[in-house]
Amino acid sequence: MTELPGWLPSLLRSLRLGYRASPPLIVVAFVTTVAAAVPDALLALAFSLLATNIALSATLLAVLSIGSWLLATVSARANRRFADRAAIVMEEHVARLQSTVTTMEHHERPEIMDRISVLRDHADALSELYQELFAALGALARLAITVGLLMAANPWFGLLGVVAVPAVLVSTLRANAERRAEEAGAQHDRLAKHLFELGTTPGPAKEIRVFGVQNKIVTLRREAWRKRHRPLARARWQTAGWQAAAHALFGLAFLAAIASTVHEPPTLLLVLAAGGRLAQYVANTVQQTHFFRTIWLDVSRRLAWLEDYAAAQTRNADREPPGRLEHGIRLEHVTFRYPGTDRKVLDDVSITLDAGTTVAVVGENGAGKSTLVKLLCRLYEPTGGRILVDGVDLATIDPARWRERVSGAFQDFFPFEYTAGESIGIGDLPRIDDPVALRTAVTRAGAGDAVPDLARQLGVTWANGVDLSHGQWQKVALARGFMRPDPLLLVLDEPTSALDAATEDALFERYADAGGHGVTVLVSHRLATVRMADLILVLDGSHLVERGSHAELMAADGRYARLYRIQARAYGRTGS
Numbered sequence: 001m002t003e004l005p006g007w008l009p010s011l012l013r014s015l016r017l018g019y020r021a022s023p024p025l026i027v028v029a030f031v032t033t034v035a036a037a038v039p040d041a042l043l044a045l046a047f048s049l050l051a052t053n054i055a056l057s058a059t060l061l062a063v064l065s066i067g068s069w070l071l072a073t074v075s076a077r078a079n080r081r082f083a084d085r086a087a088i089v090m091e092e093h094v095a096r097l098q099s100t101v102t103t104m105e106h107h108e109r110p111e112i113m114d115r116i117s118v119l120r121d122h123a124d125a126l127s128e129l130y131q132e133l134f135a136a137l138g139a140l141a142r143l144a145i146t147v148g149l150l151m152a153a154n155p156w157f158g159l160l161g162v163v164a165v166p167a168v169l170v171s172t173l174r175a176n177a178e179r180r181a182e183e184a185g186a187q188h189d190r191l192a193k194h195l196f197e198l199g200t201t202p203g204p205a206k207e208i209r210v211f212g213v214q215n216k217i218v219t220l221r222r223e224a225w226r227k228r229h230r231p232l233a234r235a236r237w238q239t240a241g242w243q244a245a246a247h248a249l250f251g252l253a254f255l256a257a258i259a260s261t262v263h264e265p266p267t268l269l270l271v272l273a274a275g276g277r278l279a280q281y282v283a284n285t286v287q288q289t290h291f292f293r294t295i296w297l298d299v300s301r302r303l304a305w306l307e308d309y310a311a312a313q314t315r316n317a318d319r320e321p322p323g324r325l326e327h328g329i330r331l332e333h334v335t336f337r338y339p340g341t342d343r344k345v346l347d348d349v350s351i352t353l354d355a356g357t358t359v360a361v362v363g364e365n366g367a368g369k370s371t372l373v374k375l376l377c378r379l380y381e382p383t384g385g386r387i388l389v390d391g392v393d394l395a396t397i398d399p400a401r402w403r404e405r406v407s408g409a410f411q412d413f414f415p416f417e418y419t420a421g422e423s424i425g426i427g428d429l430p431r432i433d434d435p436v437a438l439r440t441a442v443t444r445a446g447a448g449d450a451v452p453d454l455a456r457q458l459g460v461t462w463a464n465g466v467d468l469s470h471g472q473w474q475k476v477a478l479a480r481g482f483m484r485p486d487p488l489l490l491v492l493d494e495p496t497s498a499l500d501a502a503t504e505d506a507l508f509e510r511y512a513d514a515g516g517h518g519v520t521v522l523v524s525h526r527l528a529t530v531r532m533a534d535l536i537l538v539l540d541g542s543h544l545v546e547r548g549s550h551a552e553l554m555a556a557d558g559r560y561a562r563l564y565r566i567q568a569r570a571y572g573r574t575g576s
């Protein structure tokens with residue numbers, strides 16, 4: 001996996017993003033936050049004048065206090081308003097980036113998930129990045145002005161600034177150590193959150209109760225939290241130890257400076273006021289830069305990495321998909337291994353799927369059927385060979401445009417708990433409100449009994465929501481898959497596994513009669529259903545072992561024919 005981009009370019013990119021959210025507000029927030037440091041730091045000078053000119057000192061103290069208060073008030077409001085606007089932009093940006101990553105790799109590779117999970121956890125607060133940066137700059141400005149005042153009184157007092165350096169260094173170096181500890185524990189963090197969801201959401205509730213694993217889940221979750229927090233806590237304690245030592249060093253130097261000025265009241269006042277504030281400013285600067293570096297700079301680098309990662313996947317992929325499939329989709333020596341694994345799930349598969357045909361893919365569990373479907377949808381790239389759409393390499397076609405021309409229903413469909421019409425209509429967003437399109441899709445999917453009323457809210461957790469059976473949810477998913485008119489590729493990956501055999505038969509007969517110009521890929525374990533397909537592909541242990549129509553495969557009397565006869569006997573059909 002690539003390294004995170006450098007901190008400076010990442011920060012500049014984040015700043016550009018924030019600037020686009022609201023140019024005037026970010027400028028006002030920046031200027032007022034840094035400017036507020038000036039009158040605040042100069043208060044020490046006004047204070048030291050007490051020894052020589054009380055009237056001037058009092059006037060300056062009043063003017064600087066009011067100026068400091070005014071700027072701080074404007075800065076707080078500007079930062080708040082800006083953060084509110086930036087929050088929307090940032091959250092949208094992170095969500096869009098994640099969903100536009102064209103492949104599924106980032107949902108399945110642990111090291112990428114860990115990198116993204118830290119970013120996602122802080123995405124809602126990413127807008128704070130700017131005010132933290134401005135506050136850190138303000139703290140630095142206070143520190144610089146105060147050191148300047150002290151050196152003007154006696155250049156040796158500049159050493160007070162030097163002995164403050166270890167504290168800043170500790171904060172910088174320890175920030176990296178804490179970040180590493182956080183990333184190392186990210187997978188335990190994900191596991192703990194997953195277990196929490198497992199124990200508190202309705203989906204798994206039934207099995208958890210039946211198998212009596214509640215206590216086991218609680219124990220596992222506690223263990224995951226412990227594994228996540230122990231190294232982080234250790235790193236934080238070490239940071240605290242180093243910081244205490246660095247601050248003690250500064251305290252000793254400050255005491256020495258006071259002792260050396262006891263006989264010069266104006267200088268003593270300056271050292272007391274400026275030096276005392278220096279300690280506070282060093283602590284603020286350390287805290288601000290530490291916080292900024294541990295969280296915000298790191299999040300900013302992750303964001304830049306995610307932007308690059310998403311962009312890299314669409315580089316050189318800007319061709320349009322064909323308006324209509326003329327020839328078909330050809331797989332040429334397609335080989336595939338899942339990211340991070342060595343095993344070939346598909347090995348040297350070559351086949352042409354003709355335009356306007358239905359292709360069934362059969363094979364035992366784990367043979368690679370769904371993987372083939374995922375490659376056709378471009379959820380993964382083949383690790384060897386290529387897929388050609390009317391002769392054009394799919395890898396060069398804009399993935400978003402390709403997906404607009406793909407439709408489908410999957411065995412692991414998601415029950416979108418919207419109204420029935422919306423849950424189906426998201427299959428073709430431009431026509432989500434088109435009653436004719438919705439009704440046509442419902443009819444094609446045979447889902448009329450599942451959704452008699454398109455305005456009906458689905459999901460019992462919503463007001464007036466109805467729950468559907470698993471099979472009914474699957475019909476909704478199927479109707480969603482039938483929303484797009486004439487897709488170039490329609491994938492039906494065991495879309496009827498929860499339906500009875502008669503319903504499935506009727507569905508596919510109706511579907512085959514409708515025709516179309518694209519390719520339909522159907523994955524099913526029921527061979528009686530797939531026999532109507534124009535072409536049947538038999539996968540076995542990552543290889544394409546048989547291909548042909550039902551009649552041809554039966555005549556060949558190979559694996560397909562054997563399986564077909566076994567199923568036919570079980571269902572009481574006669575093989576032919």
Ligand SMILES: Nc1ncnc2c1ncn2[C@@H]1O[C@H](COP(=O)(O)OP(=O)(O)OP(=O)(O)O)[C@@H](O)[C@H]1O
Nearest residue numbers: 108338341345363364365366367368369370371372
């Ligand atoms: N995300 C993944 N990462 C690693 N390996 C995977 C992943 N998804 C699937 N596999 C492996 O790839 C192989 C093929 O899986 P695939 O889902 O394509 O099989 P299938 O033929 O559709 O099986 P089934 O009939 O059970 O749905 C299996 O051995 C599976 O363990």
